[in-house]
Amino acid sequence: MVKFELKRDRVLLRWGIEKYEWCIEPRYWRNPVIGVAILLVLPLFFYSYPHLLTMLTTANLLAAIAIPLSLQILGTARVNFGPQFYLGIGGYTAALLNLHLGWSPLFTLAGTIIVCGSISLLLSPITWIARGLYFSLITLILPLAFLDLTYQFGDIFRGEVGLFGMSPLLDLGRVRWNYLSYYYLSLFLMLLYMLTADKIGRSRFGVSLAAINENEDVARMMGINVSKYKVFYYVLPSILTGVVGWFIVHTFRSFAGVTYLPLEFMLKILFIVIIGGRAFVYGAVPGAYAVCVLEEGLRGFGHVSHWIFPLVLIALIYVLPRGEGLWGLYHKRHPRDYFPKLHVRRE
Amino acid sequence: MNKARLFFTVVTIMLCIALGISPASAQKGKPIKIGFMGDLSAPFSLSAQAAAKLAVSEMNAAGGILGRPVELITEDTKGEIPKGIEIYKKLVMHNNVDAVVLAEKVEMSVAGMQIGAELFREFPHIMFSTLGSGDAIWHHVRDDYERFKFGFQTYYFVSSHYLEIMGGQIIPDFFKNYVGVTKVALIYEDMDWTKPLRQGLPGVSPSLREVYESKGLEVVYEKTISLDQKVFSTLFEDVAKEGACMMDCVVGYIDQPAFIKQWAQSSARDIPWFFWGGLAGMPMAWNMTEGMIAGGSIGSSFVRVAITEKTIPFMDNMVEKYKTGPIFGSHTTYDTLYGYKKALEQADDTKDINNIIKSLENVRETAVLGKIGWDSRYHYNIPYPDYVTPIVQWQDGKMVPVYPSDVAQGTFQQPADLRK
Numbered sequence: 001m002v003k004f005e006l007k008r009d010r011v012l013l014r015w016g017i018e019k020y021e022w023c024i025e026p027r028y029w030r031n032p033v034i035g036v037a038i039l040l041v042l043p044l045f046f047y048s049y050p051h052l053l054t055m056l057t058t059a060n061l062l063a064a065i066a067i068p069l070s071l072q073i074l075g076t077a078r079v080n081f082g083p084q085f086y087l088g089i090g091g092y093t094a095a096l097l098n099l100h101l102g103w104s105p106l107f108t109l110a111g112t113i114i115v116c117g118s119i120s121l122l123l124s125p126i127t128w129i130a131r132g133l134y135f136s137l138i139t140l141i142l143p144l145a146f147l148d149l150t151y152q153f154g155d156i157f158r159g160e161v162g163l164f165g166m167s168p169l170l171d172l173g174r175v176r177w178n179y180l181s182y183y184y185l186s187l188f189l190m191l192l193y194m195l196t197a198d199k200i201g202r203s204r205f206g207v208s209l210a211a212i213n214e215n216e217d218v219a220r221m222m223g224i225n226v227s228k229y230k231v232f233y234y235v236l237p238s239i240l241t242g243v244v245g246w247f248i249v250h251t252f253r254s255f256a257g258v259t260y261l262p263l264e265f266m267l268k269i270l271f272i273v274i275i276g277g278r279a280f281v282y283g284a285v286p287g288a289y290a291v292c293v294l295e296e297g298l299r300g301f302g303h304v305s306h307w308i309f310p311l312v313l314i315a316l317i318y319v320l321p322r323g324e325g326l327w328g329l330y331h332k333r334h335p336r337d338y339f340p341k342l343h344v345r346r347e
Numbered sequence: 348m349n350k351a352r353l354f355f356t357v358v359t360i361m362l363c364i365a366l367g368i369s370p371a372s373a374q375k376g377k378p379i380k381i382g383f384m385g386d387l388s389a390p391f392s393l394s395a396q397a398a399a400k401l402a403v404s405e406m407n408a409a410g411g412i413l414g415r416p417v418e419l420i421t422e423d424t425k426g427e428i429p430k431g432i433e434i435y436k437k438l439v440m441h442n443n444v445d446a447v448v449l450a451e452k453v454e455m456s457v458a459g460m461q462i463g464a465e466l467f468r469e470f471p472h473i474m475f476s477t478l479g480s481g482d483a484i485w486h487h488v489r490d491d492y493e494r495f496k497f498g499f500q501t502y503y504f505v506s507s508h509y510l511e512i513m514g515g516q517i518i519p520d521f522f523k524n525y526v527g528v529t530k531v532a533l534i535y536e537d538m539d540w541t542k543p544l545r546q547g548l549p550g551v552s553p554s555l556r557e558v559y560e561s562k563g564l565e566v567v568y569e570k571t572i573s574l575d576q577k578v579f580s581t582l583f584e585d586v587a588k589e590g591a592c593m594m595d596c597v598v599g600y601i602d603q604p605a606f607i608k609q610w611a612q613s614s615a616r617d618i619p620w621f622f623w624g625g626l627a628g629m630p631m632a633w634n635m636t637e638g639m640i641a642g643g644s645i646g647s648s649f650v651r652v653a654i655t656e657k658t659i660p661f662m663d664n665m666v667e668k669y670k671t672g673p674i675f676g677s678h679t680t681y682d683t684l685y686g687y688k689k690a691l692e693q694a695d696d697t698k699d700i701n702n703i704i705k706s707l708e709n710v711r712e713t714a715v716l717g718k719i720g721w722d723s724r725y726h727y728n729i730p731y732p733d734y735v736t737p738i739v740q741w742q743d744g745k746m747v748p749v750y751p752s753d754v755a756q757g758t759f760q761q762p763a764d765l766r767k
Contacts, residue, residue: 148573162454165461174469252432258454
């Protein structure tokens with residue numbers, strides 16, 4: 001028997017012993033809806049500027065890497081300095097399966113998820129045995145070691161040239177339509193990740209995550225299986241990052257580890273997380289858009305942009321509220337909007 | 348103004364700048380537009396950019412192409428493929444350029460071929476890769492001509508020609524007849540461009556070792572080294588122990604100053620080396636190695652030797668007008684633009700892309716390094732002896748051309764003699 005109840009701020013649905021609830025009070029959904037609506041109509045203004053449409057697509061993809069990274073930082077209480085490792089694993093898996101076995105993008109997606117899941121599961125014990133600087137160093141080495149492998153096994157990974165000629169994700173017959181659809185697909189991917197992170201943040205998992213982040217020993221005393229959670233928060237973001245690699249492979253249609261595995265790419269992701277606000281997974285979106293728009297805008301200044309860009313990023317880190325970034329600015333102006341905040345451990 | 352408003356104001360301004368039209372858009376008439384893409388934090392791209400500017404300014408001073416001015420739009424890829432793809436789209440779809448010059452590493456050129464093929468049907472254009480080496484670029488044209496016919500590669504050699512021309516003709520001749528050695532140590536860097544040389548190309552050529560042996564050279568030692576390698580002393584000990592008389596180093600990206608300094612203090616110090624490319628072919632290498640480079644030889648286009656009447660004026664103008672040396676990639680960029688100009692003039696057309704492609708496939712034009720032109724089937728530039736990179740040896744702080752004989756200004760000397 002299904003039963004609806006209308007409360008002051010929410011709708012309840014009861015079905016047997018199950019209960020589902022949706023918030024209807026505007027402070028819960030108004031601004032996120034406006035934000036998503038802006039992202040949905042944004043490409044209409046940039047239809048004649050395909051490069052800016054691609055920039056926005058890249059911003060979505062960078063946010064889609066930063067969201068799982070934020071989740072991982074919070075869930076394992078460790079800073080992963082090599083999130084691009086799984087981007088490389090996912091990208092190369094999709095590219096190799098497509099080129100050598102002729103798998104369609106749908107099947108390469110499944111392959112990417114399986115390979116990234118398996119490798120991250122194998123490596124997940126590092127969240128048990130290493131913490132702090134040691135964990136960061138291990139994760140820092142992984143993508144660099146993988147980059148070396150792409151040269152050593154040049155027959156497979158094609159070294160500095162990379163792999164190319166992979167099937168497109170879709171072909172609508174006209175390039176502008178393709179680029180528009182890539183934007184919306186990347187937006188969908190990013191919002192899906194955001195929704196996943198949001199659901200986790202609001203759920204029992206999120207409470208455990210906050211507890212682990214605050215103090216692992218206390219979390220254990222509360223009855224949380226910390227080891228299990230840490231594996232989960234290592235494996236899930238790794239898979240999500242790998243899927244972004246899959247997306248890049250089937251949209252840009254060339255994939256070279258030398259682009260995505262070096263430190264420069266990792267630094268950009270970490271900047272996005274910090275500028276967006278590492279205490280909130282939502283910060284990844286304004287962080288990614290800010291970094292991409294700044295980079296594109298500064299390109300007009302010519303050579304000087306090469307040193308102005310990092311200086312501006314450093315200045316932003318200094319100026320923005322520590323740990324809360326751009327999202328913190330928004331949150332201070334809209335304190336009644338409900339978004340779960342996960343405190344970052346200071347020690 | 349609070350921080351949030353300040354941030355969004357800055358972002359809006361940045362977006363306006365990003366939307367801005369390039370400063371070169373106010374030329375008279377309808378110009379022929381050429382887009383230039385490069386990593387403008389890298390010396391090779393900066394030098395290539397200066398060469399492109401030089402070529403375009405000379406063309407405009409001489410009346411443009413077919414009476415139309417030439418407009419150069421330069422863009423910075425920062426060496427990042429996603430950024431490069433953005434810029435390629437901007438140049439072709441927004442700026443409507445007639446040709447894109449990609450003075451970047453090979454992975455960027457490969458990405459350019461992919462994105463260019465997507466755009467070509469709706470936005471016909473020509474793409475020139477003037478810096479990326481290796482076979483991956485022209486293999487696109489070989490494997491699917493109709494899809495990739497817009498792409499042309501200008502670089503000194505491609506791998507099959509490394510095997511057929513460098514390995515099959517130039518180096519055996521240089522080693523045997525100019526250096527006077529037959530026992531060779533082969534040292535490769537572990538990169539994709541050296542793979543065909545290490546393993547051969549099926550149906551085209553056996554490996555470099557086999558090519559050398561068929562030409563009467565004896566390969567006594569063979570080793571592949573990592574790009575990260577910093578310590579080479581063991582390698583030099585092994586080379587000396589095997590009795591090699593020459594080190595043939597198929598490298599371009601290893602830490603060459605470290606290699607050279609350690610060589611000069613090792614037991615292999617009297618065994619001369621030849622580098623296929625890289626920093627050792629640039630003037631600053633002498634100071635960077637504190638003169639220890641003396642006796643080393645390398646293929647270099649940095650020397651003031653008049654290969655054609657264009658060579659010396661090009662080198663002088665680069666330094667005088669743009670304060671930059673003609674690093675690798677600048678000659679090819681400059682020559683490519685002149686090849687493109689001649690092809691348009693021969694076609695007497697700037698609109699029919701198939702006509703322009705046919706014209707590019709048949710064009711020959713006097714260039715800085717000889718003659719520029721492209722293979723009609725595969726679209727790589729016509730190599731040696733049409734396009735020449737002299738072999739130089741470091742002697743008394745200078746790069747002295749020693750090969751081929753028609754551009755040589757000195758003879759090869761043993762390192763031990765040069766150190767006296």
